[in-house]
Amino acid sequence: METSAVEKQPETTTEAKEAPSVVRTKRIMVAIDENDSSFYALQWVIDHFSNLLLTTEAVEGGILTVVHVQSPFQHFAAFPAGPGGATAAVYASSSMIESVKKAQQEASTALFSRALQMCRPKQIRTETIVLEGDAKEMICEAVDQINVDLLVVGSRGLGKFKRAFLGSVSDYCAHHAHCPILIVKPPKEMTK
Structure with a gap:
């Protein structure tokens, strides 16, 4: 009777153990422009997520996608x-x-060039993308097209009045991007 108990084990258990585990590469996107706040956000990602992005012999790391949107x-x-x-x-x-x-x-x-120099010391696998159009809309489209796991944008620290009239890329992305978004605010001494 002991053999019948062994025979009743489901076959899927063996298949699950034999099937290779599929781990999708993590993709973090950082949007940059001429403002120092975007490079502060990039440095923040490098400092805090480099272990997730680092590729070693044992682990396929993630990809850091640096995107810049040009005005048409x-x-x-x-x-x-x-x-x-x-x-x-x-x-x-x-x-x-x-x-x-x-x-x-x-x-x-x-x-x-500046962004890649920042990534080089940590040996982060980086790709760059140039887009043309309205920055906030193009960033959100790129998030969907390349399946980003985390979008990181800097904050210029616009006041309510300026944000209402000029619009805010970070605010728009926070409401429209189809992935988690991290808005990195620079220290107060950078915004002055």
Whole structure:
């Protein structure tokens, strides 16, 4: 009768032990721009999550995705023309458009260079993404497209009045991103 008790064990127990465990790589996204508060947030992630992001021989670490969103270039500007106050659209030349795009590309390269230098000492696996459009909307779209586990953004410390008129990327992302979000506020001496 003892053998029948052994025979009644479910077969799934053996299969569960043999099946390889699937561990999805963790992905943390940090949004950066020209403000020091975004680089403070990046450094905060490096200091506090480097063990989660570090890849060793035994463990596949996570990925730190650094994203920068460029404002789209407006190809025209409206200027008042004539005595009646009518406006006319003036279109930018192709050389001006190329010049602006080159300047944006150089600015993004400089930002990413700074970010990668910050990550290098901890040997964090990092990828960079440049997007174009409205920063808050593009960040939330990127979160969905690449399945981010945690979004980290800096806070510029805008007051209620400025935030109401200028809008806040961190505030928008906190309400619209489909993942946990961490808003890192810099120390008070940085915001002055």
